[in-house]
Amino acid sequence: MVPFQRARPPDLYDVARLAGVSHQTVSRVVNHHPHVRVSTRHKVMTAIAELGYRSNAAARTLVTRRSNTIGVITSAAPLWGPIGTLVALERAARDTGFGVNVAGMASIDPAVVDATLRRFVDQGVDGIVVVAPEAAVSHIAEPFVTDVPVVLVAAGAEPAVGVQIAAVDQEGGARAAVRHLVDLGHREIAHISGPEPWFDATARLRGWRRELSAHDLPAEVLLSGDWSSASGYAAGARLIRRGPVPTAVFVANDLMAIGVIKALRHGGLRVPQDVSVVGFDDMPGVDFLAPSLTTVRQDLDALGRLCIDMLTREPGSPTAAPTTVPAALVVRGSTAGPVRDAGWAARRPDGHTEPR
Structure with a gap:
């Protein structure tokens, strides 16, 4: 009896052949590159749907050293501020083509935060957002600023060298x-x-x-x-x-x-x-x-977009201004x-x- 052989799953080159484009163009579409014609993007997405293609995120990370993922550390406390900020971050990341890996913490213990940051770096995240309600974490990300960009969400915090601050006013x-x-x-x-x-x-x-x-x-x-x-x-x-x-x-x-x-x-x-x-x-x-x-309304959606913009800015580009989102009285x-x-x-x- 001939052993059952599973058909090879479609790859990026199969999608390129069916869409009539280069494999580089398919890669740009899959990775949400902004500079792709609408008609070309439509052809590629149609081919992806027809073939049932799924990108191999792990392989892509090994080749490109990018995971298209943002790591987020936040409090696990059921409070509107941290929860609303997390939801806004996930929405802004998704709109920009990134996924979000979340670590919720019941308490901000420096050793636990340190271990979480190390795990994120080992996973190849493209940036880290620390939603830091308490002063204890304001300097915790300092050892990692040379590996990935870090944004600290903390109004009035004194950041570690190289860590960017974003906050509602x-x-x-x-x-x-x-x-x-x-x-x-x-x-x-x-x-x-x-x-x-x-x-x-x-x-x-x-x-x-x-x-x-x-x-x-x-x-x-x-x-x-x-x-x-x-x-x-x-x-x-x-x-x-x-x-x-x-x-x-x-x-x-x-x-x-x-x-x-x-x-x-x-x-x-x-x-x-x-x-x-x-x-x-x-x-x-x-x-x-x-x-x-x-009450005073916090524009958490604007805060989420600001954080993702700060993380994805090209190295050497000028710092975005402002880094504080205004609050509005209602x-x-x-x-x-x-x-x-x-x-x-x-x-x-x-x-x-x-x-x-």
Whole structure:
């Protein structure tokens, strides 16, 4: 009996013959090279579909020393910022012809990050993005800058030599939030910050302080949370207990803002009639809260495109400017001028009855 022999799978040269083009042209199409005529690309893609051709990524990596893959290190915490950034990076990479290899970490341990970077380099990735919410990883990529380009997503970080920084303008977004409250007439604006080892939390806290200082207003009422709604609720309850309650609160993220609003309501206070609340992130769904949440929108899609552009820039080309994506204030129903009606004194849980 003649042993069964599997037919040879189609290769790049088979596609070239069927499409009537060179094998170099097929390679450019497969690798998403931008300078290919639309008609030629269509012929090649038609031949690929007809033959059932699949590119051999491993072989291509051995020959070209390129894998068309971006390595991404990010926090495994279920938080909107890191998750939204990862989704945006994957979308931007795919649009540019790259795949994404993700390493999610429950904690940013330097030894684990170091091992992950080494694994990415061994796999031949074309670049690495470190979504670094905490200061602990800001210098961790330094040994690898000579092997592959590295971009650190961290607002306000001091990078290692050779590491590029990309970020949303966290401080500018915070200042826009506080400026909005000042423009409405608020003169005492509290802040519920995130955990300060996080770059974003530190930058938003700095923005709150600097904008208040620019208007000669005090930055006195400061509490903190851990980004969760529960910690926002606890901070809101502390805000009520300490009294008197400020007329406005800038909260470092939307999840904590949701908790703050619930705490204020449980304390007998209305939003925005008694206390205005501004969040940060513009998470999906906050426009359906009652009231809808005024917040700061991070353009994470623009951040993802910026990171991929920085990684794929030709060596020796000038640094792209800017490397910071602006943040935009979105005004909704949770903010208003500090007008409190005659029933305010009766509702105030802190015992103060004087008008404000």
